[in-house]
Amino acid sequence: MLRINRSVTLIELLIAVVLMAAIILAVSSIHTYSHYHLITADRRARLQNELSLALEYITKDIQGANCFTVSCGPLTSSPSTGVAGEGFLKITKDNRFTQGPIPPEDVYYHHTLYNLSREGTATYTGGNILSNHILSKIAIGMQLPSNPDDIRAGMYIFLTSSGTGVEIGLVARWKPQNNPGPDNPQVSMKTQVQSQNFP
Numbered sequence: 371m372l373r374i375n376r377s378v379t380l381i382e383l384l385i386a387v388v389l390m391a392a393i394i395l396a397v398s399s400i401h402t403y404s405h406y407h408l409i410t411a412d413r414r415a416r417l418q419n420e421l422s423l424a425l426e427y428i429t430k431d432i433q434g435a436n437c438f439t440v441s442c443g444p445l446t447s448s449p450s451t452g453v454a455g456e457g458f459l460k461i462t463k464d465n466r467f468t469q470g471p472i473p474p475e476d477v478y479y480h481h482t483l484y485n486l487s488r489e490g491t492a493t494y495t496g497g498n499i500l501s502n503h504i505l506s507k508i509a510i511g512m513q514l515p516s517n518p519d520d521i522r523a524g525m526y527i528f529l530t531s532s533g534t535g536v537e538i539g540l541v542a543r544w545k546p547q548n549n550p551g552p553d554n555p556q557v558s559m560k561t562q563v564q565s566q567n568f569p
Contacts, residue, residue, distance in 0.1 A: 406552075406553075409553070410552060410553060410555055413544045413554075413555050414555040414557060416544075417503055417542045417543070417544065417555065417557040418557050418559070420500065420501040420503060420542060421501065421540045421542055421557060421558075421559040422559065423500060423501075424479075424486055424500040424501055424540060425538060425540065425559060425560075425561045427479075427488055427500065428459070428461075428479060428538055428561075428563065429561060429563045431461045431477045432461055432535070432536060432563040432564075433563060433564070453507050453508070453509050453510075453512075453522055453523050455506070455507060455508075456480075456481060456482050456483070456508065457480075457481055457508035457510065457525070458478050458479060458480045458481065458494075459478070459479040459481075459525075459527055459536075459538070460476060460477070460478050460479075461476070461477045461478075461479075462475075462476050476490070476491075477489075477490065478490070478491065479500075480494040481504060481508045481524065481525045482494055483506055484502055484503060484504055484505070484506060484524075484546045484547070485499050485501070485502050485504065486499070486500045486501045486502075486504045486524075486525065486540070487499045487500060488500060501540075501542060503542040503543060503544060503546055504524035504525060504540060504541070504542050504546065505521070505523060505524030505541045505542065505543060505546050506523075506524060506546065506547075507522065507523035507524060507525075508523055508524070508525045508526075508527070509522065509523035509525065509526045509527070510527055511527070511528060511529070512526055512527075512528060513526060513528045513537060513539065513560075514526040514537075514539025514540075514541070514558060514560045518550070518556065518558070521541050521556075521558065523541070524540065524541050524542070524546070525538070525539070525540055525541075526538065526539035526540075526541075526560070530562070530564070535562060535563055535564035536562070536563055537560060537561070537562040537563075538560060538561055538562075538563065539558065539559070539560035540558065540559055540560070541556065541557070541558040542556070542557050542558075543555070543556045543557075
């Protein structure tokens with residue numbers, strides 16, 4: 371009986387190794403690509419949630435005011451328009467239209483470096499931080515630009531012509547000190563709020 375021994379040649383072995391390497395490389399690339407985009411999407415979603423929460427707080431404070439005044443500006447001075455390094459949005463809830471002697475309540479939204487916090491005093495304590503991804507600087511009397519290349523600040527405050535409302539724009543980046551990019555998403559949101567109880 372004649373036996374034929376078939377063995378694997380060196381060329382066949384090299385072809386098998388190359389094919390396995392190609393399959394492993396393809397699977398690895400798909401995994402890396404998916405992981406990268408998952409992280410970017412997660413960062414973008416977190417930024418959107420932070421901005422949405424901050425705008426919700428501001429909206430409720432303005433809408434709940436019987437009468438309000440808005441003061442904006444750096445902690446040292448108060449320009450009517452322009453870009454400042456740090457600042458705050460002050461909402462005064464004047465309760466003179468309610469029954470009983472209720473004193474006015476002030477709410478401050480402090481913007482310092484990359485933080486946005488909600489405080490009960492004009493002094494920044496860092497108590498209730500709504501976001502620590504807001505871009506530095508505050509723009510007073512300016513609307514949030516529609517072109518991302520024109521954005522120069524993290525908080526935009528623009529009073530409406532009627533004086534009964536305010537447009538607030540917020541801009542956040544995952545790493546606010548770095549330029550935006552695929553791994554450092556930038557998110558902007560704005561809202562225009564009118565006081566519902568303004569006489």
